[in-house]
Amino acid sequence: MNNLAWIFISSLLVNNFTLAYFLGLCPFFGVSGRLVTAFRLGLANIFVMVITSLCAWALNTFVLVHAPYLRLISFIVVIASTVQFVEMVIKKLYPALFRALGIFLPLITTNCAILGLALFQTSRGYGLVEGLVFALGGGGGLTLALVLMAGLREDAELSDIPSMIRGTAMNLMIAGILSMAFMGFAGLFSSS
Amino acid sequence: MAPENWISTFRHGVHPDEHKEGTESLPIERVPFVESYILPLGQHIGAPSVPVVKPKDRVQRGQLIAKPGGFVSTALHSPVTGHVTALANRRNAMGDLVPCILLEADPYATQRFEPRAPVDWRALSSKEFVDQTQMAGLVGMGGAAFPSHVKYVPQEGKPVRFLVVNGCECEPYLTCDHRVMVERSDRVVRGIEILATKLGAEKTVIGVEQNKEDAIEVLQAAAAGAPVPVEVAALKVKYPQGSEKMLIDAVFKTEVPAGKLPLDVGMVVNNVATIAALADWFDHGRPLIDRVLTVSGPAVSRPANLQVPLGTPVRAVLEYCGGLKSETRQVVMGGPMMGSPLSSLDVPVVKGTSGLLAFTDADVFDGDTYTCVKCGRCLDACPNFLNPCMLAKLARAGRIESMDEFYASDCTFCGSCSWACPSGIPISQLIKVARSAMAQRKRKEVRQ
Amino acid sequence: MKVSDPALLLRTAPFLRRNLTTPALMRDVIYALVPVIGASIWFFGVSAILVIVAATAGAMLTEWRFTPEGKGGAALADGSALLTGLLLALTLPPGIPLWMAFLGGVIGIGLGKLVWGGLGHNLFNPALVGRAFLQAAFPTVLTTWALHGGPSDFLAVRGANLAFPLLQGGVDAVTTATPLSMMKFDHNAVPAAALFLGNTAGSLGETSGVLILLSGIYLTVRRMFDWRIPAGVLLAAAIFSGILFLVAPDRYPTPLFTILSGGLLFGTVFMATDPVTSPLSPRGAWIFGAGIGFLVVLIRVFGGLPEGVMYAILLMNGATPLIERAVQPRPFGRGKHR
Amino acid sequence: MAERDGGDIYREFAKGLWKENPVFVQVLGMCPMLAVTNSAINAVAMAAATMFVLVGSSFLVSLLRKVIPKQVRISTYIIIIATFVTLADFTLQALSPSVHKELGAFIALIVVNCLILGRQEAFASRNGVLLSVLDALGMSFGFAIALLCLGSLREILGSGSIFGFSLCGPHFEPWVVMILPPGGFFMLGAILLFFGWWKEMKAKRRDSVTGRVA
Amino acid sequence: MSTPVSIGDGVETPREPGGARMIATLALAGLISGVAIVGVYELTLPTILANRARALKAAVLQVVPGSQTMKPFTLDGGALVEATDDTPVEERIYAAYDEGGNLLGYAIPGEGNGFQDVIELIYGYDPKERKIVGLQVLESRETPGLGDKIRKDAAFVANFDDLSVDPEVVVVKNSHKTKGNEVDAITGATISSKAVVKILNVTNDRWLSHLGEK
Ligand SMILES: Cc1cc2nc3c(=O)[nH]c(=O)nc-3n(C[C@H](O)[C@H](O)[C@H](O)COP(=O)(O)O)c2cc1C
Ligand SMILES: Cc1cc2nc3c(=O)[nH]c(=O)nc-3n(C[C@H](O)[C@H](O)[C@H](O)COP(=O)(O)O)c2cc1C
Ligand SMILES: Cc1cc2nc3c(=O)[nH]c(=O)nc-3n(C[C@H](O)[C@H](O)[C@H](O)COP(=O)(O)O)c2cc1C
Ligand SMILES: Cc1cc2nc3c(=O)[nH]c(=O)nc-3n(C[C@H](O)[C@H](O)[C@H](O)CO)c2cc1C
Ligand code: SF4
Ligand code: SF4
Numbered sequence A: 001m002n003n004l005a006w007i008f009i010s011s012l013l014v015n016n017f018t019l020a021y022f023l024g025l026c027p028f029f030g031v032s033g034r035l036v037t038a039f040r041l042g043l044a045n046i047f048v049m050v051i052t053s054l055c056a057w058a059l060n061t062f063v064l065v066h067a068p069y070l071r072l073i074s075f076i077v078v079i080a081s082t083v084q085f086v087e088m089v090i091k092k093l094y095p096a097l098f099r100a101l102g103i104f105l106p107l108i109t110t111n112c113a114i115l116g117l118a119l120f121q122t123s124r125g126y127g128l129v130e131g132l133v134f135a136l137g138g139g140g141g142l143t144l145a146l147v148l149m150a151g152l153r154e155d156a157e158l159s160d161i162p163s164m165i166r167g168t169a170m171n172l173m174i175a176g177i178l179s180m181a182f183m184g185f186a187g188l189f190s191s192s
Numbered sequence B: 001m002a003p004e005n006w007i008s009t010f011r012h013g014v015h016p017d018e019h020k021e022g023t024e025s026l027p028i029e030r031v032p033f034v035e036s037y038i039l040p041l042g043q044h045i046g047a048p049s050v051p052v053v054k055p056k057d058r059v060q061r062g063q064l065i066a067k068p069g070g071f072v073s074t075a076l077h078s079p080v081t082g083h084v085t086a087l088a089n090r091r092n093a094m095g096d097l098v099p100c101i102l103l104e105a106d107p108y109a110t111q112r113f114e115p116r117a118p119v120d121w122r123a124l125s126s127k128e129f130v131d132q133t134q135m136a137g138l139v140g141m142g143g144a145a146f147p148s149h150v151k152y153v154p155q156e157g158k159p160v161r162f163l164v165v166n167g168c169e170c171e172p173y174l175t176c177d178h179r180v181m182v183e184r185s186d187r188v189v190r191g192i193e194i195l196a197t198k199l200g201a202e203k204t205v206i207g208v209e210q211n212k213e214d215a216i217e218v219l220q221a222a223a224a225g226a227p228v229p230v231e232v233a234a235l236k237v238k239y240p241q242g243s244e245k246m247l248i249d250a251v252f253k254t255e256v257p258a259g260k261l262p263l264d265v266g267m268v269v270n271n272v273a274t275i276a277a278l279a280d281w282f283d284h285g286r287p288l289i290d291r292v293l294t295v296s297g298p299a300v301s302r303p304a305n306l307q308v309p310l311g312t313p314v315r316a317v318l319e320y321c322g323g324l325k326s327e328t329r330q331v332v333m334g335g336p337m338m339g340s341p342l343s344s345l346d347v348p349v350v351k352g353t354s355g356l357l358a359f360t361d362a363d364v365f366d367g368d369t370y371t372c373v374k375c376g377r378c379l380d381a382c383p384n385f386l387n388p389c390m391l392a393k394l395a396r397a398g399r400i401e402s403m404d405e406f407y408a409s410d411c412t413f414c415g416s417c418s419w420a421c422p423s424g425i426p427i428s429q430l431i432k433v434a435r436s437a438m439a440q441r442k443r444k445e446v447r448q
Numbered sequence C: 001m002k003v004s005d006p007a008l009l010l011r012t013a014p015f016l017r018r019n020l021t022t023p024a025l026m027r028d029v030i031y032a033l034v035p036v037i038g039a040s041i042w043f044f045g046v047s048a049i050l051v052i053v054a055a056t057a058g059a060m061l062t063e064w065r066f067t068p069e070g071k072g073g074a075a076l077a078d079g080s081a082l083l084t085g086l087l088l089a090l091t092l093p094p095g096i097p098l099w100m101a102f103l104g105g106v107i108g109i110g111l112g113k114l115v116w117g118g119l120g121h122n123l124f125n126p127a128l129v130g131r132a133f134l135q136a137a138f139p140t141v142l143t144t145w146a147l148h149g150g151p152s153d154f155l156a157v158r159g160a161n162l163a164f165p166l167l168q169g170g171v172d173a174v175t176t177a178t179p180l181s182m183m184k185f186d187h188n189a190v191p192a193a194a195l196f197l198g199n200t201a202g203s204l205g206e207t208s209g210v211l212i213l214l215s216g217i218y219l220t221v222r223r224m225f226d227w228r229i230p231a232g233v234l235l236a237a238a239i240f241s242g243i244l245f246l247v248a249p250d251r252y253p254t255p256l257f258t259i260l261s262g263g264l265l266f267g268t269v270f271m272a273t274d275p276v277t278s279p280l281s282p283r284g285a286w287i288f289g290a291g292i293g294f295l296v297v298l299i300r301v302f303g304g305l306p307e308g309v310m311y312a313i314l315l316m317n318g319a320t321p322l323i324e325r326a327v328q329p330r331p332f333g334r335g336k337h338r
Numbered sequence D: 001m002a003e004r005d006g007g008d009i010y011r012e013f014a015k016g017l018w019k020e021n022p023v024f025v026q027v028l029g030m031c032p033m034l035a036v037t038n039s040a041i042n043a044v045a046m047a048a049a050t051m052f053v054l055v056g057s058s059f060l061v062s063l064l065r066k067v068i069p070k071q072v073r074i075s076t077y078i079i080i081i082a083t084f085v086t087l088a089d090f091t092l093q094a095l096s097p098s099v100h101k102e103l104g105a106f107i108a109l110i111v112v113n114c115l116i117l118g119r120q121e122a123f124a125s126r127n128g129v130l131l132s133v134l135d136a137l138g139m140s141f142g143f144a145i146a147l148l149c150l151g152s153l154r155e156i157l158g159s160g161s162i163f164g165f166s167l168c169g170p171h172f173e174p175w176v177v178m179i180l181p182p183g184g185f186f187m188l189g190a191i192l193l194f195f196g197w198w199k200e201m202k203a204k205r206r207d208s209v210t211g212r213v214a
Numbered sequence E: 001m002s003t004p005v006s007i008g009d010g011v012e013t014p015r016e017p018g019g020a021r022m023i024a025t026l027a028l029a030g031l032i033s034g035v036a037i038v039g040v041y042e043l044t045l046p047t048i049l050a051n052r053a054r055a056l057k058a059a060v061l062q063v064v065p066g067s068q069t070m071k072p073f074t075l076d077g078g079a080l081v082e083a084t085d086d087t088p089v090e091e092r093i094y095a096a097y098d099e100g101g102n103l104l105g106y107a108i109p110g111e112g113n114g115f116q117d118v119i120e121l122i123y124g125y126d127p128k129e130r131k132i133v134g135l136q137v138l139e140s141r142e143t144p145g146l147g148d149k150i151r152k153d154a155a156f157v158a159n160f161d162d163l164s165v166d167p168e169v170v171v172v173k174n175s176h177k178t179k180g181n182e183v184d185a186i187t188g189a190t191i192s193s194k195a196v197v198k199i200l201n202v203t204n205d206r207w208l209s210h211l212g213e214k
């Protein structure tokens, strides 16, 4: 399997950002109560991840070669500012899109899936295109996990879940089972 | 969209055991007159009738005793010769106290109904025809008790193409329509002639399930001699074929859009007994003063098809049939799928009463209930293609507001889902309770 | 004759019920399992019996102990815990330590069913949750296959059956490769006849295709499950693997091999069809089935694991709420297509 | 800020340990917690790094709380936190490369651990230096307790050892799932389930006692 | 979990009143944090670099048995030249020498996809014998108990102590190793085993032709 496709499949399924890497658990547990919201959040996430990947690539190539110690600070500040800027642009140009995604953008910018993306991309030495594919796969994986989780939670709401487990504990169990199911993707397109 | 395939039916639905063998070949008997009668003013859907008699007034059999209380309302006539004892509240089958006219029969009267000369119905304008029907006290005898004349009002842009006569009688145990079709096919066809002519229908289709072969034969013979085109459609036995939208789907393969009426697809649907009563009114001036019903069920000593004057107490009817067995635990007015349970035997037979069924504890469902295993049998049962399982779940969780997303308003409470559920979940009952809660909530909102 | 008022009950309509209950449904599936259980005992002897007893004991004890007060006995009576235990056992390798089989039953019912609120509330197949847990916890044991045999070595305890709880099996068992791993790693296809009759290595219940098919036909005829689900699985698996086979016949297995090998038939007939965890609506059932068939082939052919039925079913269980939302039945009188 | 007595001071510290435990009660900082608790030693390293960052930034934020304009406070907090994280990162890398390798990117991800930002916003920016540091210490210890709990349980079941010391002998069959991702979810879920059960039991006992009195 | 706050809220504010002060605050924060970071960076850098170098050297010396010293090389236009400080890490291989300064072999790093994630390894190559003489897995996320045997299973690692590279290395199952270029797969982890061998072959293709006898 060629490398780009593997990066995509790996971050989407095999090493799903949320279910295998534990990234972005805040939105995963916090915003998966309703399917529609979860889906929009997922889309917004993909969007921010793509921007993040671009920023991280630019910083890595042009700035951080000279000052590697500023990596963390510059990632977080630059990503946050860029997202804010893009948010303003969207608000002006596509108000409808903004209404659908806008409220999530600030929430997403401070979660670890975003920073994790930038850091992994850097530590694995991904180039521009690899980074973008990684962002799409990772964001897609997060969206997939979110949407599955939201569907399951909406249904579980109508079940007689015992009161002692209802809430976070149950959500963790559901996530665990999902994560176990995703183990089936292990090794997908990796060799043989 | 002519009916092409006679052995047709609608999709989904269920097939409970029919239990009709005990009564289907018993001729209609008349029950003797009793001492006193209870006539609720609201025996139909819509505004209650308004009494035109006072206590102590003498009344003749067939005399008007209450006039329509509005357009969606109908007249009420005395089922006996006798006198008015009181205007008072009595309990109806639902257990509610409702205003009634109480009558006492004159033990010495002949109780003969004096027919009047036939009306020249061809000469009536549509408005006059509708008014006449209203004064006949005609309501749907298929169970819904909807004032019939309302259906006959011509509506702009909605011509009537077909008259559909509902002879399905899909409820288990009930055989009253069956007997009416067999014994009074001439009245049915005469009613069709009148109604089809007045409505301007191209053709009339009588829908009958295949388990009533004798009725089909008799009706086919009668239809052959009818002055208007009439066809008899034999339908596969399935519940709730008699529900008008299912019947139309079965016969014409046409879906009446949700929230619309048969008239919106150019049809008027009437029960066979309603049609026969319509003929009696125009031919003999005989209003709706009695009806045919089936007394049956394992706890009834002598099952029968009876012609019962309206207002006769249930107790008297059951006594005529030899009384109830001692293990009786449940008496149902109507069919076993949609009827109402009675809490007392002192309620009267009304225009919509198609049956009186008595069961022992062992006969009616009282099994263990389990949680839903999502087996999908309720989906396969629902003639309205709803998701009863989901509706029941939402109702149970108190998420009434979400039920609209699953089209709770399309439910006709036919009970097919509850019948089919292996987990014994009272699905249609849950939906019903939730729907009335929803209606109440909406009413409250409107008031505020 | 005077009628005196009987003690009337106020139940509401409908007053009649079909005489089919949920326990009867479960019982029917258990009946259908009998031939499969018989085959597993034939092939794997006393080991099969031990593993089945251990897994069912784990499932039933958990159900009995942890169902909310007062309902324990009643919950057992519906037979679903027994069924879960049996199904779990039949997906395990014959040489598994009994304590693991027991643990699988406990996890299957505990994590797979009771935390969700018991029968009918779970969204993942309990037996497969139990198995997936075991496979993730003890991957080596769950991919070690004891030799199959006939009645001659009926009494031979296979593999690590008798390992002390929490400890490893000790002695190295005599193991063999399953048809699927031979296919995956050596590109060596076992003939279809062997797969069909069942004298191959594999989980207890999966080896005999013909018996599983018979049970499946029995259950279909009795309408115990939605036939669209197995149809969807088999069609999708056959089509997808057929395309691959046409592209490169020397690398990929034939569709027949795909369908007859591994747990595909067993999972299709007994597990994908679990009503509780599959979609209700007819179109949903097609999508669900097709998704499983597709994922099985994807995982088997392109993934790291030789077998993917369990994961495919669990993944589609997870997607079931989404499928249900996407394909609600269209109510009567609303729109054109149904 | 009003004067506080010793009891108050103790309370600010102790609340994080149990009553407002950031993990078990507030369910904060899930990502690093689940990602690194596959062994006790990783859990301790993570907890130590978090404590360093949390205490350091709480100290600085409360010190500067009157100087920082409201509109840019969050940005300033982030810069402060990121600084401490970078410091922790380098230090750990110098001290123990192997632990640093195990924890991977998750040390850097402390920046976005909501527990830390949350404490700045909710406490350090409104309270004096002493209380803020105590609060931070309490929260860090609470976090550490939770991490250690989770890490030890996962290591014991998943590897049969604790802090690398074998507990159950060489024949123990490890439950590999526990050190895999699902195990993280399950173990934390199980702990929360246990607390739920505990609470329910206590409530039931209380009810039965008061019921008898009434 | 992260609080729904925008950390970028300082970015678009300069137009508002008091902007100067905000910028000043941020700048100051940035300055302080910069100084702190640079300080610690300078302080820890030597240790970190030394740690890395030590780890690398240990790995190199281990995979080329008997070696005592090493020197990095890289390819420049097809010729092997000594690496400079600017040579990227992934372009380097390491020549290993005994105490007498005689070349014993090269340590070659390689990486590729494993069962779960990327596997990084380094192996020793003896150009005289055209044999692989040692292998160490540096980084892998393979399943504990299965795939991680590529690192922990002595029998598997021993496959690479004396492994011919002519023809290409191949994997065989069930201890059927008969030829010099064959590697016994780990039972239950065939995929990881194959992945390691695949990395070897790919890396060999890249380097071996340049590593003739020197
Ligand atoms: C579930 C259901 C079943 C019904 N079954 C019958 C039936 O078997 N026979 C019948 O005449 N009406 C039946 N009805 C009533 C019909 O829908 C329709 O109202 C009636 O045929 C109209 O004729 P009517 O007004 O003369 O009664 C049923 C209604 C429902 C909702
Ligand atoms: C493959 C197959 C296996 C069966 N195994 C059994 C069985 O072991 N025990 C049994 O009672 N019925 C078995 N049956 C079904 C019976 O023929 C019969 O349908 C069933 O016992 C009726 O059960 P019920 O009355 O509980 O619904 C089997 C049917 C098939 C097709
Ligand atoms: C949870 C789980 C984890 C696994 N991890 C690995 C692994 O890390 N590396 C590997 O090669 N195989 C792993 N496998 C096993 C492979 O999927 C496959 O069964 C094995 O490589 C076949 O080898 P064998 O033919 O020697 O039995 C894992 C299996 C399971 C169920
Ligand atoms: C056709 C059919 C298939 C079933 N398959 C399973 C199964 O695969 N696993 C299981 O635990 N229970 C199965 N059950 C039993 C039951 O649905 C299960 O215990 C519930 O999932 C528990 O809520 C099945 C039941 C039926 C009727
Ligand atoms: S249920 Fe409806 S359809 Fe059936 S007999 Fe009664 S009134 Fe007719
Ligand atoms: S038509 Fe009606 S009123 Fe006239 S005789 Fe017949 S039943 Fe009596």
Ligand code: SF4
Pocket (backbone or CB within 6 Å): B381, B382, B383, B384, B385, B386, B387, B388, B410, B411, B412, B413, B414, B415, B416, B417, B418, B427, B428, B431
């Ligand atoms: S009662 Fe309502 S939901 Fe149930 S089958 Fe009838 S129409 Fe469908």
Ligand code: SF4
Pocket (backbone or CB within 6 Å): B371, B372, B373, B374, B375, B376, B377, B378, B379, B388, B389, B392, B417, B420, B421, B422, B423, B424, B425, B427
């Ligand atoms: S029939 Fe009963 S058990 Fe089956 S899906 Fe419907 S509600 Fe659930």
Ligand code: FES
Pocket (backbone or CB within 6 Å): A022, A023, A024, A025, A026, A027, A110, A111, A112, A113, D029, D030, D031, D032, D112, D113, D114, E001, E002
């Ligand atoms: S800690 Fe990961 S998103 Fe909040």
